[in-house]
Amino acid sequence: MSRALKSLGIVAAALIGLVVLLVTYILFFINPNDYKGEIAKVVKDKTDMDLVMADTLSWQLWPRISLHLGKTTLTDTQAGKTLVAINQADVSVQVMPLLAKKIAIDQVILDGANLDFVQYANGATSWDRMLAKLKSAPEEKSDKIDFNVSVLNISNSALHFSDEKSKLDGKLDKLLVQATNIDLKKAFPVRLKFVWSQTDAQGKTLVADNDLNATVQLDQDAEKYLLKGLTARSHLSGSLLPAPVVVDVESDITADLKQQQHQIDGLKLAVEYQDPKLTKPAHVDLSGAINADMKAQKVTVTGLKLAAAYPQAGLKSPATVKVSGDVQADLAAQTVSLPALAIDAAYPAANLSAPATFKLTAAIAADLKQQLVNLNNIQGSASYPETGRPAPITADLSGALAANLATGAVNFAPLDVKANISDKAFPKVMPVHLVAPITANWKEGKIALNGFTLDALSIQTKGQLSASLPGIAATAKPGTPATQGMTLSGNIATSPFNLRQLMQTLGMAAPVMADSSTLQRVSVSTQITGNENSILLKGLNARLDDSTLTGEAGLTDLKTGKIYARLNVDKINVDRYLPPVDPNAKPAPAAKTAEGLLPVELLKKQNLDVGLTVGSLTAMKYPVQKLQVTATAKDGVVNVSQLGGSVMGGRFSFPTTIDVRGAKPVLSVTPSVEQMQVENVVQQFTKKDLLAGIAAFNGTLKMSGNSVDEWLGSVNGASKLSFNNGLLKGVNMMQLVTTEMGKYQALLPFITGKDAATLVSKQNNTEIANFLGEASITNGVVQNKGLNADLKKAKVSGTGTFSLVTQQVDYSFNLLLDKSIVGEGLAGYAFPIRCKGKVTDVASLCSVDGKAVKDMATKALLNSKEVQKVKADLAAKEDAAKAELAKKQAEAEAAAKAKVEEEKKKAQEKVNQKLNEGLQKLFNR
Known part of the structure; x- marks a missing residue:
C-alpha cells in the first residue's frame, strides 16, 4: 500500500514537474508576437480588412491565461478608411476549465476603442464590405465556450457616425460599459454611460449625456430575459432644443421569447424641461404597467397615469394636466380601446380668482383595420373664474363621436353643451344650451351643423349651417389658401323675444326712451351663403317692435374686407328710441373731442358699398317718406351718392363726398330742396x-376740417333759394314804413288819404308771395347780389351779406308799397330798409331810414290833391276877377282896378294862411 502511494506520488510529482516545465517553456521560449502575421492573415480572410497590431503582444498563464493587445487598427485599405482603432485590450480565460477542454472567459477589458461609421449619399456604408464578408463565411458554433465573465470593462471608447446625404455628423463619445460576474444563467449588474452629440446641416446641435444601470438576467435556454431595477437618465441640450431636457426612466422589464410574453412593471418616466424663462423646470411624469402577449397579439397598459406641470412666469402656480386610464390593444384584430380615459387640467392665470379647470372623461374604441374610432360617453366640464366677473364661466359637454379614418367622416351625434356665462356688463349669470348634431369630413374639408338649437336667456335660435373648405382638405396641395373653393350655406332664426325683459334678466338697466313700450318685440331670421370671395346674409328679416328690416348684407370681397348691404326698413319712428326731451332743459354745449366729428382713421379703412331705403321715417318729429341712402367708400374717399327723401310736403337730396386722404377732411355737398314746408324745420333748429x-x-x-366751426368758416360755393307763400313772423316790413309815416299824422290825410289808425296795421308779420335769391359763398360768408321778394302789396329788392360763423346779417332793401296801402301819393316811392345784426334778434333786426321818409313826405305833401285844389281855386278866382275887371273897366277903370287889387290882396293872404297852416303842421311835431 505504501509502495503504491509512493508510486502515485512519484507520478504526480512528475506530472507537476512536466506542467512547470511546459509553462516555463511557453512563457520564456514562445513569443506571441511571432504570430502577428498569421493573426492578421486570419482576420483578412474572415473580414477582408487589414489588421495592424502596432504594440507588442504579451500574455500570462497563471492564475488565468490572458492576452494583452496594444494599439490595434482595423482598416478598409481599399476604401482608405480605418473602421476600428483600439488603444489597448485585455482578454483572459480561466485555466482550470481548459483542462476539461472548455473555454471560460474571465475578463474583457477594452480601453480607447474608436469606431468610424459612414453612410454615403447613395445609401451604402463604410462597413458594408466587411459585413458582407462575414455573412458569406460559415457560422462556427461551439458548446465548449462557457460565457462566464467576471469583469467586463469598456472605457474611453467612441463611435463616429456621418451621414453624407443629410449632412448629419454624430459622435457617441465617452462610452463606459461595466459588468461583473456575467453569467448567462444568473443575474448580474450592468452600467452603461455615453455621450451622444450631433450637428445637422443647419448647424444645429444636440448633446445627450446618458447613464443607465440595471440588473440583467439572460436565460438563453429558456429564452427569458430580465432587466430589473432599470434606471436611466438622459440629459439633452444643444441649439436644436429650445431649452435643456432631463429624462429619467425606472422600470422592471421581462421578455419571455418562448412564451412571447413581455412585461414592463413599475414604469416611471419623468421629463424635466429646464427653460430659464420659467420660474422652475416644467415636469412631465408618466407611470403604469405594460403587458404584451405577442402569442395572442394583445397589449395591455394598466394604471396609466400622466401628470404635467408648467410653471410659466406670471402664473400664481404651475399649469397642470393629468391623464389616466387603461389601454387595451388587440394587434390581431387591430383594435385599441381606452374604456375609461380621464383628463384633468388646471390653469392658474394671474387674472383668475382660482385656477381655470377642464375635465373630460370618455370611452375610446378604435378599429384600425376598419379605420374606425368611436368616443362614447363623452363628459366634459370647464370653469373660468375670472376676477371681476360676478361668477365663473362654466360649461358642461356631453355626446358621442364617431370617426372613419379611411373616408375622413366624423359624426358628433349630437354635441350637447350647457354653459353659464357672466360678465361685468350683466352681473347676472346667462345660461346657454346648445344642441348640435355635427357631421364633418376632414379629408374633404367639410363640416355641417344639422338642425342645431341654441337656447340662451329665453331666446331660442334654430338653424343649420354647412361649410365646404377644400383648401384645408387632406388632398389639398401644401400652401393652398384655406378659403380657396370655399362654399357656405345655411339659415338661422330666433324666436321673438322681449329685449327689455332680457336686459332685466341680465341685471342691466334698459335705456330710458321716449316710449317705454319699445324693445319688446325682437326677432331675426336669415339665410347664409358664401364662397371664397364673399359671405352674405340673404333673405334677412329682422323685426324691432313695429319695424321690419329686410334685404341682404355681408362681405363681397373677403380679401379686401368689402362690406355690402342692400337693406329696406318699412317704417320706424326714431323719436321713440331717443331719450325723453325736457322742454325746460337748456341746450347742452357741443362737445369738443380731439378726434373731431368725423372718425377719420376709421373712414380711411372703410371699403363698402351700402344702400338703405326707409319707407317711413320719423326723426325729430319730421315725417320723412321714402328715405334713400347709398354710399361707397374705398381708399379714404366716402361717396354718399344718394341721401334724400320726402319731408314737409317736399323733397330733399344731399349727395356728399368725404375725402380723408389729406391733412384735413374735405367735404363736397350738392344740396337740393324742393317744395319744402320750412316752418317746423326753422323752429326745430332756431327754437323760435x-x-x-x-x-x-x-x-x-x-368745405374742409373736422368740426362745425371749421366747416362754416371754410365753406365755398354757390346757392339759389326760392320761397313762396311765406310768412316772416315777428317782422312786418310794411309796418316799419307805416309806423315811421305815422309820425306825420296830420299830413297823412293829405298824402295818403287815410288817417294813422287806418294806415298802421296791427299784424306783426310779413307775408311773402315769392322770394328769389342767388348767392355766392366765400369762406363762410354768403354774398347776395340779387335778392328780390314779392310781398303782399309790396315789392322788395336788395343786396347784403350773411356770416355763417357769426350769424350776423347786413342787408339793404328797397320797399315799394302798393297804392292801396299808402295811396297814390306814396305809391311810387321806394322806402329804404336796413337789416343788420344777429339773425336770431328778429325784433330789432330791421329799421327804416327816417330822414329819407321825411324828405319823401315833404315832396309827397307838395304834390298832394289838397294843395293842388287850393292852387286851382286860386287860379279860377283870379280868372273871374280879370273878367269882371274887363267888364266894368269901361265904367270905372280906376275904381275897378283898385277893387281888383284889393281882392288879389285878400286871396293872396288866404293862400299864404293855408300854406302857413300846412307847413306849421308839417314841422311843428
Missing part, C-alpha cells in the same frame, strides 16, 4: 317760430 312757407334750394358747397 320765425318763418313759414314753401322753399326750394339748390347749391354746390365745398
Whole structure:
C-alpha cells in the first residue's frame, strides 16, 4: 500500500514537474508576437480588412491565461478608411476549465476603442464590405465556450457616425460599459454611460449625456430575459432644443421569447424641461404597467397615469394636466380601446380668482383595420373664474363621436353643451344650451351643423349651417389658401323675444326712451351663403317692435374686407328710441373731442358699398317718406351718392363726398330742396317760430376740417333759394314804413288819404308771395347780389351779406308799397330798409331810414290833391276877377282896378294862411 502511494506520488510529482516545465517553456521560449502575421492573415480572410497590431503582444498563464493587445487598427485599405482603432485590450480565460477542454472567459477589458461609421449619399456604408464578408463565411458554433465573465470593462471608447446625404455628423463619445460576474444563467449588474452629440446641416446641435444601470438576467435556454431595477437618465441640450431636457426612466422589464410574453412593471418616466424663462423646470411624469402577449397579439397598459406641470412666469402656480386610464390593444384584430380615459387640467392665470379647470372623461374604441374610432360617453366640464366677473364661466359637454379614418367622416351625434356665462356688463349669470348634431369630413374639408338649437336667456335660435373648405382638405396641395373653393350655406332664426325683459334678466338697466313700450318685440331670421370671395346674409328679416328690416348684407370681397348691404326698413319712428326731451332743459354745449366729428382713421379703412331705403321715417318729429341712402367708400374717399327723401310736403337730396386722404377732411355737398314746408324745420333748429312757407334750394358747397366751426368758416360755393307763400313772423316790413309815416299824422290825410289808425296795421308779420335769391359763398360768408321778394302789396329788392360763423346779417332793401296801402301819393316811392345784426334778434333786426321818409313826405305833401285844389281855386278866382275887371273897366277903370287889387290882396293872404297852416303842421311835431 505504501509502495503504491509512493508510486502515485512519484507520478504526480512528475506530472507537476512536466506542467512547470511546459509553462516555463511557453512563457520564456514562445513569443506571441511571432504570430502577428498569421493573426492578421486570419482576420483578412474572415473580414477582408487589414489588421495592424502596432504594440507588442504579451500574455500570462497563471492564475488565468490572458492576452494583452496594444494599439490595434482595423482598416478598409481599399476604401482608405480605418473602421476600428483600439488603444489597448485585455482578454483572459480561466485555466482550470481548459483542462476539461472548455473555454471560460474571465475578463474583457477594452480601453480607447474608436469606431468610424459612414453612410454615403447613395445609401451604402463604410462597413458594408466587411459585413458582407462575414455573412458569406460559415457560422462556427461551439458548446465548449462557457460565457462566464467576471469583469467586463469598456472605457474611453467612441463611435463616429456621418451621414453624407443629410449632412448629419454624430459622435457617441465617452462610452463606459461595466459588468461583473456575467453569467448567462444568473443575474448580474450592468452600467452603461455615453455621450451622444450631433450637428445637422443647419448647424444645429444636440448633446445627450446618458447613464443607465440595471440588473440583467439572460436565460438563453429558456429564452427569458430580465432587466430589473432599470434606471436611466438622459440629459439633452444643444441649439436644436429650445431649452435643456432631463429624462429619467425606472422600470422592471421581462421578455419571455418562448412564451412571447413581455412585461414592463413599475414604469416611471419623468421629463424635466429646464427653460430659464420659467420660474422652475416644467415636469412631465408618466407611470403604469405594460403587458404584451405577442402569442395572442394583445397589449395591455394598466394604471396609466400622466401628470404635467408648467410653471410659466406670471402664473400664481404651475399649469397642470393629468391623464389616466387603461389601454387595451388587440394587434390581431387591430383594435385599441381606452374604456375609461380621464383628463384633468388646471390653469392658474394671474387674472383668475382660482385656477381655470377642464375635465373630460370618455370611452375610446378604435378599429384600425376598419379605420374606425368611436368616443362614447363623452363628459366634459370647464370653469373660468375670472376676477371681476360676478361668477365663473362654466360649461358642461356631453355626446358621442364617431370617426372613419379611411373616408375622413366624423359624426358628433349630437354635441350637447350647457354653459353659464357672466360678465361685468350683466352681473347676472346667462345660461346657454346648445344642441348640435355635427357631421364633418376632414379629408374633404367639410363640416355641417344639422338642425342645431341654441337656447340662451329665453331666446331660442334654430338653424343649420354647412361649410365646404377644400383648401384645408387632406388632398389639398401644401400652401393652398384655406378659403380657396370655399362654399357656405345655411339659415338661422330666433324666436321673438322681449329685449327689455332680457336686459332685466341680465341685471342691466334698459335705456330710458321716449316710449317705454319699445324693445319688446325682437326677432331675426336669415339665410347664409358664401364662397371664397364673399359671405352674405340673404333673405334677412329682422323685426324691432313695429319695424321690419329686410334685404341682404355681408362681405363681397373677403380679401379686401368689402362690406355690402342692400337693406329696406318699412317704417320706424326714431323719436321713440331717443331719450325723453325736457322742454325746460337748456341746450347742452357741443362737445369738443380731439378726434373731431368725423372718425377719420376709421373712414380711411372703410371699403363698402351700402344702400338703405326707409319707407317711413320719423326723426325729430319730421315725417320723412321714402328715405334713400347709398354710399361707397374705398381708399379714404366716402361717396354718399344718394341721401334724400320726402319731408314737409317736399323733397330733399344731399349727395356728399368725404375725402380723408389729406391733412384735413374735405367735404363736397350738392344740396337740393324742393317744395319744402320750412316752418317746423326753422323752429326745430332756431327754437323760435320765425318763418313759414314753401322753399326750394339748390347749391354746390365745398368745405374742409373736422368740426362745425371749421366747416362754416371754410365753406365755398354757390346757392339759389326760392320761397313762396311765406310768412316772416315777428317782422312786418310794411309796418316799419307805416309806423315811421305815422309820425306825420296830420299830413297823412293829405298824402295818403287815410288817417294813422287806418294806415298802421296791427299784424306783426310779413307775408311773402315769392322770394328769389342767388348767392355766392366765400369762406363762410354768403354774398347776395340779387335778392328780390314779392310781398303782399309790396315789392322788395336788395343786396347784403350773411356770416355763417357769426350769424350776423347786413342787408339793404328797397320797399315799394302798393297804392292801396299808402295811396297814390306814396305809391311810387321806394322806402329804404336796413337789416343788420344777429339773425336770431328778429325784433330789432330791421329799421327804416327816417330822414329819407321825411324828405319823401315833404315832396309827397307838395304834390298832394289838397294843395293842388287850393292852387286851382286860386287860379279860377283870379280868372273871374280879370273878367269882371274887363267888364266894368269901361265904367270905372280906376275904381275897378283898385277893387281888383284889393281882392288879389285878400286871396293872396288866404293862400299864404293855408300854406302857413300846412307847413306849421308839417314841422311843428
